[in-house]
Structures are given as C-alpha cells and as structure tokens.
Amino acid sequence: MIPTPDLSHLTRHDLEQVYDPAEDTFLLLDALEQEAEALRKERPLICLEVGSGSGCVSAFLGKVLGQSSSLYLCTDINKHATNCTLATGKQNKIPLDPVTCSLARPLLSRLRHAVDVLLFNPPYVPTDTDEASSAQGSAGIAGSWAGGADGMEITNRLLQDVECLLSPRGRFYLVALKQNNVPNIRSRMLEDFGLTSQIVIERRAGREYLIIIRFARTTPS
Numbered sequence: 001m002i003p004t005p006d007l008s009h010l011t012r013h014d015l016e017q018v019y020d021p022a023e024d025t026f027l028l029l030d031a032l033e034q035e036a037e038a039l040r041k042e043r044p045l046i047c048l049e050v051g052s053g054s055g056c057v058s059a060f061l062g063k064v065l066g067q068s069s070s071l072y073l074c075t076d077i078n079k080h081a082t083n084c085t086l087a088t089g090k091q092n093k094i095p096l097d098p099v100t101c102s103l104a105r106p107l108l109s110r111l112r113h114a115v116d117v118l119l120f121n122p123p124y125v126p127t128d129t130d131e132a133s134s135a136q137g138s139a140g141i142a143g144s145w146a147g148g149a150d151g152m153e154i155t156n157r158l159l160q161d162v163e164c165l166l167s168p169r170g171r172f173y174l175v176a177l178k179q180n181n182v183p184n185i186r187s188r189m190l191e192d193f194g195l196t197s198q199i200v201i202e203r204r205a206g207r208e209y210l211i212i213i214r215f216a217r218t219t220p221s
C-alpha cells in the first residue's frame, strides 16, 4: 500500500483557505494506486494536476511513479493552494511545480499533446451559476466546491481542452459525482474529441456518490 502523503505541515489556517483532502481526494488516490502498474509502465514525463489544492494528489502520484524524471505541474486558481502544493511537494520530496492560474489556460499552447497524466478533482457540487462565478472570482475556499449548473460549469471548461493537452499515450483522471451525469460526460468526450473512457472506481461517501473516470485516446491496457 502506498502511504498517503504527509500533510502534517499544513496548519489550521491553511485548511481554512485551502481544500482539506476528503473522500473525493482519497478515492482519486485509490484509483491511482489501482492503476499504479500501468502508470509506471507508461513512464510519464509530464504530469499536470488542475486544481491541486493541498498538493496531496500530485504528491501521491509522485510516490506511485517512484524515482522518475517526471515533471509534476500543478495549477490552482487559489494562491493559498499553490503555496500549500509547493510546501507539500517539499515535505514529501516530490518536486511539485505549482502555478496560480485558471485551469490549464496559460499552459495550453506549450503543453499541446504533451501531458501524459492529467488529473482534475474539480468543484463539482451543483450550485447556481452566480455562486460558482463569484467563487471563481474570489479564488478562495468556495472555489473548491461551487460547480454551477449540474456541478459541471468549471469541469466543462477543462473538458474543452483535454484533447489538446493529452499526449498520444496520455490518461486523464476526472472525479465526478453521479449528479454530474457521468454517462453524458463520457459520450460527449467520445463524440466531440474521440476520447474513450472507463470507470476506474466508484464509491458512496455519505450523501455523495463519487466516480473516477479515466479518459484516453484508445482504451489503455
């Protein structure tokens, strides 16, 4: 079993401003652990986590891949989150490179068809559009969950860029709620971008039913 990254350096003050890893985070870790062998075999060079929050998921990915020369890029709209991501990388000896920005927009042209592992645990909670817009605008803790209509407004923006980011062997892992309409997400990604998908793992956690979907150009082994 791969240990959960050490987050003991994060203070209560940090976790008032940055998403505290929760069931959704841990389900994504479980999915990455389940896929560990296949991920190592691919020898990913560029990994990108959008919305890295504490940095827990990217630090875990670094542990999954072990000693490698991978680049671990992370983005978050929340400046406190990118600070925490940097600190979590140091604490766990994984060289995380965080950038404060929205989604992957400023990196898009540089990372065209270059990302081998793309991760996103998005703000997926259905809210009204105004709440999601204001959370995005203030770039604080509410941006961790406020997802707008169907919880999909922020995720949909990244979905438009996934095909452009993924390398030929790239894999994209997305956290979704059942209410986000997973069959619809999967069929849109296939019809619009030719990306196939699999459910890696799913679990009920309290009121939420959480699903991790993996997208790729062809069905990975």
Ligand SMILES: C[S@@+](CC[C@H](N)C(=O)[O-])C[C@H]1O[C@@H](n2cnc3c(N)ncnc32)[C@H](O)[C@@H]1O
Pocket (backbone or CB within 6 Å): 019, 020, 021, 022, 024, 025, 028, 050, 051, 052, 053, 054, 055, 056, 057, 075, 076, 077, 078, 081, 101, 102, 103, 104, 121, 122, 123, 124, 136, 140, 143, 144, 145, 154
């Ligand atoms: C559910 S939290 C997940 C945090 C962390 N990846 C985890 O799994 O614990 C969603 C994260 O996405 C970030 N986020 C929200 N909107 C974003 C955007 N437009 N661009 C980049 N990050 C965003 C939030 O600040 C938050 O850190």
